[in-house]
Amino acid sequence: MDMKNAITTHLVIAVMRVFVFTFLCALMLLGLPASGLEIRSQISPWNHERPLRSATYYIILHTTEGPEEGSLRKIYTNGEAHFFVDTAGRVTRIIQEQRLALHAGRSMWDGRQNIDNFSVGIEVAGYYNRDITRAQEQSLKELLEVLQNRYKVPDEKVLTHSMVAYGTPNTWHKKSHRGRKRCGMLFAKESVRYRIGLDKKALFDPDVKSGRLVVGDPYLATVLYGKSDEQEKAAVRYTSSDANVISSSRSAWDIARDNYKSRDILYQFPDGRVRRGNEIKDWKRMPVGTKVVISGQHGDDESGTIMEIGIDGDTAMDIAGEDYNKKTTVYFFPDGHVIQGDEMAESVFAVLPQKTRILVGYKYGGKVTAKRSAFDICGKAWHFPSTYYRLPDGSVVPGNRLNEGQIPKNTIVFFRN
Structure with missing residues (x-):
């Protein structure tokens, strides 16, 4: 009997081990944490459309910059993050974490562009210049621990949206620049990072250091990369009584x-x-x-910005800065012609007709044909809101408003550079 009991005991233990191992594997496949963190799911209707990421190098922290309920609705509707943390500390899954969520927009880190392709995005209900709740800090700390362990992401690569977002030239900046977003700024502060379990941070902007980008907002750069006392001093610019008043030093x-x-x-x-x-x-x-x-909720605008002569500036240089004559700047003329900047004579730029529309920082993908689909041209980005289609009738529409099988032949495709 003792031998039989011993064998039975060993069999039970073996079965339990197999069960536990299988259960943990199932959790991983479903994107569920093996810790005690509770995550509810409110999966976006875009989830099944989003491709799997090839790699995960970063975790990007965002602040919603708007009221909690409206922010969650927008993020869910557009599939703009993997996780959402509300003010009570509840964590909601929006996009399965192994899939791509559109949360970073035009972005770059250390020369790698389109950070959505390589990151998990977490939206935290709140504002870039205000502390979040203790409940949010605790939940975020637990969520980061799970994700960092799973994807082997070090503290230095847990970045804020404001660190990776960048802008193309505009009225105020003649070069591509960092500073397009302040989103998530508080998560760069040493005091906040400590409370959410992050001991280290990025010490400088590798794309500014390399010359790929310039600093668009020196105060923001100080908050992101300065020492603790420097961060606190620079952050006052965004909380002072005149923070929203135009002055000689504030546009x-x-x-x-x-x-x-x-x-x-x-x-x-x-x-x-x-x-x-x-x-x-x-x-x-x-x-x-x-x-x-x-007013309202202003999360990241995933669509590109089509600017117009006469509204956003009087000349090509007013709008596109030093990129005005590059192949990545596209001109849509009122008469229907579509021309890239490097194809135009210098004399034309000074006399662009009113209502000429301009896209900055885009690739010309060519035309859709019977043998060449939108997916063939730009891959998984074909239905992104940042991808534009110039239809044969002259209208320009974003990818998220089209069905691939219904895109007319001879439609021209433009997607982010």
Whole structure:
């Protein structure tokens, strides 16, 4: 009997080990943590459309910059993050973590572009210049521990959206620049990183150091990479009473970033007039003392920005800066012609007709044909909102508004560089 009991005991232990191993493997495949962290799922309708990532090198931390409920709805609807952490500390899965979520937009780190392809994105309900709740800190700490262990991501590669986002030339910046987003800025502060379990951080911007980008906002750069006391001092710029008031050292872009010309941004002039961002043309002459009111939720704009002569600037250089004559700058003329910057004579740039539209930082993919689909041209980016299609009728529409099988022949495809 003793021998039989011993054999039975060993068999039970062996079966239990197999069960536990199988259970843990199942958790990994489902993207569930093996820790005590509870994660509920609210899977975006875009989840099944998103391809699997080939690698995971980074974890990107975001702040929603808007009310919690509306932010979650937007992120869910558009599939803009893998996880969402609300103010009560509840963690919600939006996109399965092994799939691609569109959360970083135009981005680069150490020369590697389109960081969405290599990262897990976490949206935290809150604002870049305000502390999050203790419950959020604890949940974020646990979530980071799980993800860092799973993907072998060191502390230095847990980055903020503001660290990886960059902008193409515009009215204020003639070169591609860092500073397009302040999103997640607080997660660069040493005091906050300590509370969410991160002991180390990136000490400098590798793309600025290499000359690939320039600094668009020196105060932001100090918060992101400075020492603790330097960070706190620089961060005051974003919490002071005049943080949203235009001055000689604070432009509309400094305050609203790339949303500066949105209809959701209100400008209250010193004389009492109020204008929306899309109603203003002369940005360089904005009166000092104009108050900027940022309403609504402004997460990352995953679509590219199509700018227009006469609205966003009077000349090609006003809009595209030093990239005005590059092949990655595309001009849509009112008469229907589509021409890349390197194909145009210098004399043409100075006399561009009103309503000429411009895309900066895009590749010309060519035309869709019977033997060449949109997927053949730009792969998994074919249905991204940042991919544009110039249809045969002259209209320009983003990829997320099209079905691949219904894209007309001779449609021209443009996707992010």
